[in-house]
Amino acid sequence: MTAQVRGTGGHATHTADQQLPRGHRVKAVTWQGPRDMQVTDVPDPVLVDPTDAIVRVTSTGLCGSDLHLYEPLAPFMTPGDVVGHEPMGVVEEVGSDVSTLKRGDRVVVPFNVSCGTCWTCSQGLHSQCETTQNRDQGTGAGLFGYSKLYGQVPGGQAEAMRVPFADHLPIVVPEGPSDDRFLYLSDVLPTAWQGVQYADVPEGGSLLVLGAGPIGDMAARIALLRGLQVIVVDLVPERLARVAARGADVIDLAQVGADAVADLVRERTNGRGTDAVIDAVGLEAHGSRTVTAMHKAVGFLPKRLGQKVMETAGVDRMAALYQAIECVRRGGTISISGVYGGAADPMPMLQLFDKQIQLRMGQANVRRWSDDILGVLQQDEDVLGVEDFATHRLPLSDAPSAYATFQQKDDGMVKTIFRP
Helix, strand or coil: CCCCECCCCCCCCCCCCCCCCCCCEEEEEEEEECCEEEEEEEECCCCCCCCCEEEEEEEEEECCCHHHHHCCCHHHCCCCEECCCCEEEEEEEECCCCCCCCCCCEEECCCEECCCCCHHHHCCCHHHCCCCCECCCCECCEEECCCHHHCCECCCCECEEEECCCCCCCEECCCCCCHHHHHHHHCHHHHHHHHHHHHCCCCCCEEEEECCCHHHHHHHHHHHHCCCEEEEEECCHHHHHHHHHCCCEEEEHHHHCHHHHHHHHHHCCCCCCEEEEEECCHHHCCCCHHHHHHHHHHHHCCHHHHHHHHHHCCCCCCHHHHHHHHHEEEEEEEEECCCCCCCCCCCCHHHHHHCCCEEEECCCCHHHHHHHHHHHHCCCCCCCCHHHCCCEEEEHHHHHHHHHHHHCCCCCCCCEEEEC
């Protein structure tokens, strides 16, 4: 992997006159097959509707959810699909009906494509936007760069992108601070923020976070900022070190084993378990070689058959969710931020009912939380450590190797930012 920059160096800056020449082809990360991401030339995005904007991307993130496209969701992908859903940049062009956004504005683009005006958006459920729901697939709002399941909308790991609903969707951010101060408004911050909100931990209470990847790490930071007792479980030493440095209590799954986690959590919470658990792992959990093999097999099945398996079978590794059910106190809450993809995964209903557990979950409603989070980010002090959150900053050309490194959890990679 080349041109790697660590720490606080390499933060992107921009000026409004750094405009891409219109009408040419742009570079983008495209899916070409299972475990085959390539940087290719794609058509320059153009305005389609009068409410659109064209954004020149200055920074774009690599998300754990992008790894699901690598194999498990391969049946819903088409070669050439532009991936990525964590972009920010500068507005280059707006449609004739756009009134609040202008060329030169600096914006973050939320990962869910929401109109901002329908009934579900008015209820703060932007991930269920009725305007962009994928009714043919039976799924919620469209997502940038995320397969036919969610609208096959070209994503943001590209030099430029088309953004619909320009008066309501993009988040305008101030000039001056580096991209790293605001980029995570696209996904990481609202997903982690919603996870903590849904956990509904009482003041001074306890929270267990399963998984210290980007979402779990940020959820722990938000919970610590709110004065909660935070315990984090992971099996990657570098990830545990990051959250421990912020003040979280940690459990190394690789050292203690899965069977010991619940007892250790209860020891640290007066024998009860935590008030809430955030499952920030989802289907990427370790724990079942059989299901891991199934993931790989589904990715290589003929598309129609692979789609049918995903739509009707239980194909997730459920280890993290089962652990959450075991560790939460009676009457507690489990907040699921990690993505699951199986339609018939087994659930321990007796245990859920007996412990009177509340479950909350779903894609983050980015625009529901963005103003609250922006207020935190605009403080003089970087209280959530967002400017040092990325472990890798790479050119877009390094995306294929970065996907492989991230999937293997190698090189201390927790969060990667591409600079187109």
